[in-house]
Amino acid sequence: MAALIRSGRSVGGSAARRRISSSAAASEAWDRSPASLGREGAAEIGVPARRGVRWVFLGCPGVGKGTYASRLSQLLGVPHVAMGDLVRDELASPAPLAKELAGIVNQGKLVPDEIIVNLLSEHLKNGEAKGESGFILDGFPRTIRQAEILEGVADIDLVINLKLREEALLMKCLGRRICRECGGNFNVSSVDIKGGDGRPHIYMPQILPPEQCLSKLVIREDDADEKVVKTRLRIYFDVTQPVEEFYRSRGKLLEFDLPGGIPESWRKLLEALNLEDPANRQSAAL
Template sequence: MAALTRLSKPACSAFSSINGIRRCLASAIALEPNGPSYVPPFALSSNLPRKDPKDRNVQWVFLGCPGVGKGTYASRLCNLLGIPHIATGDLVREELASSGPLSQQLSEIVNKGKLVSDEIIIRLLSKRLEAGEAKGESGFILDGFPRTIKQAEILEGVTDIDLVVNLKLREDILLEKCLGRRICSQCGGNFNVASINVKGENGKPGMSMAPLLPPPHCMSKLITRSDDTEVVVKERLRIYNEKSQPVEDFYRSRGKLLEFDLPGGIPESWPKLLQVLSLDDYEEKQSAAA
């Protein structure tokens, strides 16, 4: 596909669409939805110039239920392609850890397993894009955005998304993964203590996932995220499934959605993901050039 033919280009082109995205997102949160001056945010930047796809790096979106591994696979691809990984979940956690004005409000939302509002996500993303623009970033993989039709329309109004990768995994395994997540309180590293070995039954294939254990010096410093409880995780999955279908349909109708069923853990899934993205030989070339 067209997005993949650009991967041989160096990741050094100017990220000219970032400024447009930032202005549109900032405008979107400045207007009251029911106010007299309200204009649908995706219409605000319809006349902004767009970078020709052949002159920029890839612009991808990763979708998938909480805990499916969007961040893991998106960050690996970003390292491979030399582009920034922008995860709205990380933006929320950074704000939670700060003393900023949104911290307490976000804490109440996250601890109940609710979705963060469009307004808050847009505000955090706008701030992140502005910082990236100042550093001269090129291309991106968005992880956790868009989550609603409104967000997808805002994004479509200001830039061209090349590909949307929808990672999929059985819900019982997702729950086990989420409950096994741990964070090192000292270095901030993400790990998983769950050892998953599910037998195939009723037409469902079996699946094994080895734990992602921390190095010895982190083992005694592991903590569990406050929202990684069974009740909260199940509520997050329910809400996500309810909200995600329209977004998937939005990109499916545009011929940009790639469904990818994870066959197992990273050792099994990573090579197959690279294959469906036509990046398997690209990784080999990068390794040879290193």
């Protein structure tokens, strides 16, 4: 992990830059970074190949952190580290910790900092050993203490805070489904919330599975009960929102309001980060 700590910063996106930093040094680093240009663009103008971006995704359960973090990790060529997946992998293992974790997760509570940090540290060490550079974190940090610990582990470039109205979040959580065979993520809820009082209309269509996955869909345990989902949302607002201010005060926070479903939101997010997706240019429907 020492290599991660020693590396310099690299962030991307001129539109986003205006919202997260006003310093000339940060702006120069942003404009010259491979992240702002994409890998091919950096190579074309001779920018040295530096370490990958270190980005963090914040947002309530169900907002879509995993979806957008995964897409950006593929686009930028850096690992997507989903803390929820690390916890679920541990739950499925025969390790003694699994039973303790199951009791915490099934009640919709946050996993203790020590456990989360240990899981993340182990994952990053394994990734470094395999030659991985940079990362996009999804689901961590969730507390000020975790954010402080993370600062001692790696220099975070950018924190993207995905935002969505609470009623839409509840519907999305309850509608999430996973294929137990291929691991694909789908959603059977169609979110259609009228605008008003200055709020825009929100429409997010269902994300239905292919026919071969229909009979293999399962519900995550923490999404199966509306009361548990509401508890998770309440805990997020009570505990995690201060993390936003932590990064805002450091000039690293980009707040992004999801305008709708994945195709529309993905294009808007790319614009905010000043990135291009070649596949997005070929097809409007991702």
